[in-house]
Amino acid sequence: MTITDWQSWQMLLQIARCGSLNKAAESLNLSQPTLSRQLQLLEMRLGQSLFDRSTQGMTLTHFGESLIESCEKMEQIAQGIERQVSGQDQSLTGRVRLSVNELVAQYYLPEILPAFMAQNPELSVEVVASNQATSLDKRDADVAIRMFAPQQQDLVARRLGEVSLGFFASKAYLDQYGVPDCPEALLKHRLLGYDRDKQLEQGSAQLGWPLKNEDFLLRTDFQPLHLELARYDGGILISHKTLAARFELLALDVGLTLPALPVYLCCHRDVQHNRRIRLLMDFLAEHLTLTD
Amino acid sequence: MTITDWQSWQMLLQIARCGSLNKAAESLNLSQPTLSRQLQLLEMRLGQSLFDRSTQGMTLTHFGESLIESCEKMEQIAQGIERQVSGQDQSLTGRVRLSVNELVAQYYLPEILPAFMAQNPELSVEVVASNQATSLDKRDADVAIRMFAPQQQDLVARRLGEVSLGFFASKAYLDQYGVPDCPEALLKHRLLGYDRDKQLEQGSAQLGWPLKNEDFLLRTDFQPLHLELARYDGGILISHKTLAARFELLALDVGLTLPALPVYLCCHRDVQHNRRIRLLMDFLAEHLTLTD
DNA sequence: CATAGGTTATTCATTTTCGTATATTGGCAG
């Protein structure tokens, strides 16, 4: 006595999420007209409408809203199945998706990944570079290198150590603007800070020296830009000791010890025994020179 | 990062259940070749096979087996959605499915259902007549009349009373074979009993007078046949007092009081407020003359 | 007030998918 196929509920959920047929269609690899018609069909079969249409997009009706929760449950299970599938695929061909922030992608991976690819010629590695923590739940990635303790349930994490942070600047910059030797002096300098990323604000607050993102003159969340700016004498940045050393930036002693960032290698519990994923994680754990 | 659509899992589950593409295709309203190809596609996308093929049918591989549990969970949620949908559909058009055993379908419904249909011309009633308790969970039926206390969770039941049972036979039969007046005498008669149905065995065991289905000479689970056989002087049966009276069968006093059967009107909690279903239940509760 | 940008619905040629019919295989009963 089944009225509809399960795909309809997947559609419903995705349209509700995206708020428009266009975006939902894209996320489902369909065209907008297709989705429009399929939704009409579904509503016809149900005998009532799921969305109110407007030129702003689709908004759920009460009826539609009442079904969303169950659709979300279905989605979670479906995602679990997919993780299970990829977890059981023990072949050494195919892809592994690695999620890292841009800094790691730019400065740490390039020197080690070629060796991994040489060792495993059938394996392709996809790197998702973003400062947003991508979801291991939804299998947006298989493995992630994180600079914070994993919060999600169902994750398996290996602590790789920690990276020391410090204030750094180029010699040319310091020659021109002077060397600050206390926190107050630091604030008068051209500091490279973050835009929407709150990690620094939270960290400095813990240190008893609350900094606001607005205190910084040059702001971006794209961390490689910090380093490159500093290399071109753009100002003072907070960064990894090892990275700063590599670019011949000079460490500043302003009487503050910045907390070190922990480094975690994470994957979802469901895929932890997958051979490909294991392989990549082991390789990263061994070769990653993030920690001092 | 979704590999497959949800429909694939529905397929997988149904094929696993049915054990063959043919039956699964029928239950999904598809053709066997279609299902065959879709399954091939799915297995290709997953990179491993889900079933072992033979001319006996399809049997799950270990891999396939490992996914079934999740598919079942998805199915439960999907069924919940469908109940929710039909629960919220308050129109008075469409269908209501009523599950009853054959006895009720044959002898109690015909005299009252026409009135209901006259009152609600837009409503179509589908009667599922079976002595197997059809699933209200899976929406094989919306409403059920049951002669036993509902066991499933999530069911809403209204007790309508109970039907008295007794031993009966036609006058002609008794004239020919004599009137038994004790349990032992009863056993020498031509008793009409059940085939696979265990209800009578259990009931008589409770009564301290354990009967086996094998004790009866004419066995069928199709209850209307009992009555019709008795009308044609086929033997002694256990049946409802009201029904026996209607066919002018004579009650036998063998010194045993059979336990009465409770009568319940059930529906799933999710649809209990549905207007159509409510209507039918109210009607049945009022007009059903099952109880004495 | 007009324009730009976004939305959903519709049209129609095209592609894809589907189902009928058929081939092929393997077990089972007489």
Added chain:
DNA sequence: CTGCCAATATACGAAAATGAATAACCTATG
């Protein structure tokens, strides 16, 4: 051993779903 039955896989014409293009519409913005 042989014929029968039920199973899956394959071929091909028919039907259905698809997507590019377009229409029609509303909102925000200058």
